[in-house]
Amino acid sequence: MAIKVTEYLAVDLDKENWLCSKCNTIIGPARKNYKEGCLVYERDPREIFAPFIEGKHTFSPDPDWCRILEFYCPGCGTLMETEPLPPGHPISHDIELDLDKLKAT
Amino acid sequence: MPLDLELVKRGFRPEKPSEFEVKCMERVDPVDFSIYTRRLELACYESREILKKLGISTLIQAGDTAHSIYTSNGDLSLAEVGTYMHVVTGSIPIKFVLKHYVDEPTVGVRDGDIFFCNEAIYGGIHNPDMIVFMPVFHKEQLIAWVAAAAHETETGATQPGGMPTFAKSRYDEGLKVPPLKIGENFKLRKDIVELFENSVRYPLMMTNDTAAKVVACTRLRDRLLEIVEKKGWEFVIGLLRKIIESTSSTVKERIRKIPDGTFRCVTFVDTAGSEEGLVRLPLTLVKKGSSMVFDMTHASPQVPGSYNSFQHQVEAVFASLAFQYFLNDVPASAGCLEAFEFRTTHGSLLDANLEAAISNSVYLLPQVINSIQLLLIKALYSSEDFRKDEFLALPLGSAGRGVTLSGRNQWGKNVTNTLVVIGNSKGGGARPNSDGLDSAGFYYSGYATAADCELDESSLPIVTLWRKFSIDGGGPGKFRGGSGVSFGWLVANVDKVSLTTRGSGTRFPHTLGVFGGYPSPTRPLLVFKNGDSNNKEWISKLDQVPDSELRIIELVRKGELRGELMVGANTNPTMNLSEGDLFAICSANSAGYGDVLDRDPRSVIEDLKLGVVSSWAALNVYKVVYDDKTFEIDYSKTEELRAHEREKRKRQGKPYGEFVKEWEAKRPPADALKHYGEWPIPFSKID
Numbered sequence: 001m002a003i004k005v006t007e008y009l010a011v012d013l014d015k016e017n018w019l020c021s022k023c024n025t026i027i028g029p030a031r032k033n034y035k036e037g038c039l040v041y042e043r044d045p046r047e048i049f050a051p052f053i054e055g056k057h058t059f060s061p062d063p064d065w066c067r068i069l070e071f072y073c074p075g076c077g078t079l080m081e082t083e084p085l086p087p088g089h090p091i092s093h094d095i096e097l098d099l100d101k102l103k104a105t
Numbered sequence: 106m107p108l109d110l111e112l113v114k115r116g117f118r119p120e121k122p123s124e125f126e127v128k129c130m131e132r133v134d135p136v137d138f139s140i141y142t143r144r145l146e147l148a149c150y151e152s153r154e155i156l157k158k159l160g161i162s163t164l165i166q167a168g169d170t171a172h173s174i175y176t177s178n179g180d181l182s183l184a185e186v187g188t189y190m191h192v193v194t195g196s197i198p199i200k201f202v203l204k205h206y207v208d209e210p211t212v213g214v215r216d217g218d219i220f221f222c223n224e225a226i227y228g229g230i231h232n233p234d235m236i237v238f239m240p241v242f243h244k245e246q247l248i249a250w251v252a253a254a255a256h257e258t259e260t261g262a263t264q265p266g267g268m269p270t271f272a273k274s275r276y277d278e279g280l281k282v283p284p285l286k287i288g289e290n291f292k293l294r295k296d297i298v299e300l301f302e303n304s305v306r307y308p309l310m311m312t313n314d315t316a317a318k319v320v321a322c323t324r325l326r327d328r329l330l331e332i333v334e335k336k337g338w339e340f341v342i343g344l345l346r347k348i349i350e351s352t353s354s355t356v357k358e359r360i361r362k363i364p365d366g367t368f369r370c371v372t373f374v375d376t377a378g379s380e381e382g383l384v385r386l387p388l389t390l391v392k393k394g395s396s397m398v399f400d401m402t403h404a405s406p407q408v409p410g411s412y413n414s415f416q417h418q419v420e421a422v423f424a425s426l427a428f429q430y431f432l433n434d435v436p437a438s439a440g441c442l443e444a445f446e447f448r449t450t451h452g453s454l455l456d457a458n459l460e461a462a463i464s465n466s467v468y469l470l471p472q473v474i475n476s477i478q479l480l481l482i483k484a485l486y487s488s489e490d491f492r493k494d495e496f497l498a499l500p501l502g503s504a505g506r507g508v509t510l511s512g513r514n515q516w517g518k519n520v521t522n523t524l525v526v527i528g529n530s531k532g533g534g535a536r537p538n539s540d541g542l543d544s545a546g547f548y549y550s551g552y553a554t555a556a557d558c559e560l561d562e563s564s565l566p567i568v569t570l571w572r573k574f575s576i577d578g579g580g581p582g583k584f585r586g587g588s589g590v591s592f593g594w595l596v597a598n599v600d601k602v603s604l605t606t607r608g609s610g611t612r613f614p615h616t617l618g619v620f621g622g623y624p625s626p627t628r629p630l631l632v633f634k635n636g637d638s639n640n641k642e643w644i645s646k647l648d649q650v651p652d653s654e655l656r657i658i659e660l661v662r663k664g665e666l667r668g669e670l671m672v673g674a675n676t677n678p679t680m681n682l683s684e685g686d687l688f689a690i691c692s693a694n695s696a697g698y699g700d701v702l703d704r705d706p707r708s709v710i711e712d713l714k715l716g717v718v719s720s721w722a723a724l725n726v727y728k729v730v731y732d733d734k735t736f737e738i739d740y741s742k743t744e745e746l747r748a749h750e751r752e753k754r755k756r757q758g759k760p761y762g763e764f765v766k767e768w769e770a771k772r773p774p775a776d777a778l779k780h781y782g783e784w785p786i787p788f789s790k791i792d
Binding site: 003004005006007008011035036037038039040041042045047048049050052053055056057059060061062064065066068069070072074076077078079080081082083084085086087088089090091092093094095096097098101102105 | 364365366367368369370371373375383393480483486487492537577581583611612613614617618619620621622623624626627628629654655658672673674698699700701702703719721722725726750751752753754755757758759760761762764765768769770771772773774777785786
């Protein structure tokens with residue numbers, strides 16, 4: 001049985017796998033961080049928020065202070081999650097479900 | 106000194122009902138419970154309307170107030186309107202008075218007494234938030250407490266406006282009053298009024314608004330005594346306690362339905378108050394059974410500026426969020442808070458030392474709201490009971506920004522007031538089925554409104570040049586974040602006025618997107634000093650009145666405007682402006698939901714027509730191809746462009762392990778980490 005966990009992620013409780021709910025690609029083991037099964041890209045924030053002017057305060061995030069990490073489904077290229085972080089900051093393990101409890105209910 | 110940190114540390118959770126209260130609860134049948142709970146809610150509404158009509162502070166006029174009823178032992182029983190964190194924090198000063206002053210012969214608690222508090226270390230938020238509270242007696246029996254609170258725009262601090270951005274310690278922050286009896290027999294004491302007036306830059310507001318809160322409290326008291334007359338005082342004791350008990354069990358049952366798990370995120374604020382720099386605000390939410398733990402132990406250390414808070418303030422902003430959002434259908438009582446636990450590290454900026462400056466805590470703590478709401482979405486989504494827009498909305502834009510003007514106004518009166526419209530027009534968060542509302546409101550008070558131009562212009566020496574949605578302000582996504590508002594004001598009809606600005610979100614995005622949605626963008630402050638005292642009316646010489654920051658920048662670049670242009674951090678030292686000078690700031694934008702390539706192209710075109718999305722973003726971010734004259738969408742080319750982008754993602758994305766190896770070798774520049782603490786995880790030795 002698969003349960004929808006986010007807009008684009010489902011968890012297959014029988015096989016204990018993360019799935020892409022758009023293309024059914026197996027992302028990885030459900031007891032691990034789903035991000036480990038995604039393709040990851042480091043986005044310069046200026047590609048999403050165009051700077052209005054030059055300088056330190058450009059109306060766009062400072063690319064030395066912030067990068068936007070993008071996590072893609074390796075099957076269909078859907079952008080499953082974003083995470084704005086200072087360069088080098090550890091990536092969050094954002095969703096860790098109690099699978100045993102979920103299976104029991 | 107009876108500073109009672111144990112009382113503050115205990116927080117807002119209610120005490121167990123006494124045997125007498127249990128007996129009194131038995132007198133309240135379900136029908137009366139429903140009728141009289143509603144009657145008390147309406148009494149709070151009435152109290153709010155009274156304060157709004159009598160108050161001077163722009164925040165009162167906008168509805169940023171709180172009105173609440175507490176049990177005789179100080180537990181919050183019910184509050185229905187305004188800024189909920191004020192009503193939660195009212196509980197601790199009331200309990201302080203009960204514990205330390207009831208039997209104190211020089212103070213005592215009697216019918217008609219009026220108490221006041223605006224001191225964070227005695228349970229308040231920050232000293233602009235001033236609460237008036239009164240006991241309610243039936244004959245000799247204390248049966249309840251009532252309170253009215255609001256944010257006042259002046260405290261006599263080192264900078265005008267009560268939120269000094271350059272405060273280094275509590276002693277820079279102005280008037281701080283622990284729980285204090287300020288009146289007897291329903292009248293304010295003349296000597297206390299004199300003390301208050303002598304302590305601030307805007308004495309008229311201080312006296313007027315304190316008196317207005319007394320009137321608001323008195324009306325709540327009258328309504329309670331009407332119920333006493335009809336149903337008896339024991340009924341009121343039972344009703345107030347029963348509201349707490351019933352909400353506690355409702356909330357625990359709701360939490361039980363959420364799947365168990367652990368959820369994590371991290372946000373950053375890009376100012377310490379005194380200077381720019383990143384500080385870290387992580388959150389781990391552990392949901393188990395009918396309880397939730399919010400762990401923030403690895404936040405950055407206390408900063409030397411005023412962007413610090415105490416732990417009870419963290420709990421108070423959570424209450425503000427819960428009462429408006431996840432628990433908005435149950436009475437806002439202390440019973441709601443029993444199921445939640447908060448963990449912070451003493452010495453961090455979320456659990457600062459007592460001497461710390463904390464006056465801008467309210468601009469730091471929206472990041473806590475941001476994180477909690479984001480993780481609630483991730484926790485709730487897998488339950489069909491909660492997979493609805495009303496439960497899964499991203500938060501309002503969380504970058505706190507504000508402006509205070511101080512000086513003699515165009516009528517020759519001394520004023521210090523805040524342009525509350527900046528705070529109350531933040532963009533709303535996107536949802537699973539809809540965009541965030543543009544200019545949605547204020548994160549602390551869902552009832553607060555954005556003031557009209559005329560209200561600001563009538564009391565302050567300014568003219569509004571523009572107020573319009575901030576273009577490309579909402580974080581992109583399948584559903585985009587709500588846009589904040591860009592404001593431009595011109596100083597007019599006075600020689601000079603002082604400008605104090607505060608806020609963040611100029612270098613790092615503050616509000617996080619979800620499920621592939623992008624965060625909110627950054628927005629700086631713009632100040633243009635005309636510099637020519639003979640050319641105060643430069644605007645009238647232009648072909649068109651400027652209508653955005655970009656237009657001002659363009660005019661300066663072309664040489665059509667001559668003067669000093671500053672585009673920079675939102676937090677600055679107080680500066681003097683002269684007639685003809687201009688300042689512009691943007692209220693916080695919110696974040697997006699879902700993959701931007703899933704956005705309906707028709708919605709992109711609608712946004713384009715509305716002016717909230719640029720043609721650059723329509724093509725380069727949303728990947729929509731259209732005719733720029735007719736706005737007709739080319740669906741075939743749009744789908745082609747989006748398919749190409751998905752393929753590009755698969756080529757440019759790296760496997761996680763490979764990516765992390767390169768990523769973790771990076772580090773932000775030293776100026777970004779000056780106040781951050783140990784990189785990358787502050788207080789890493791704490792479990």
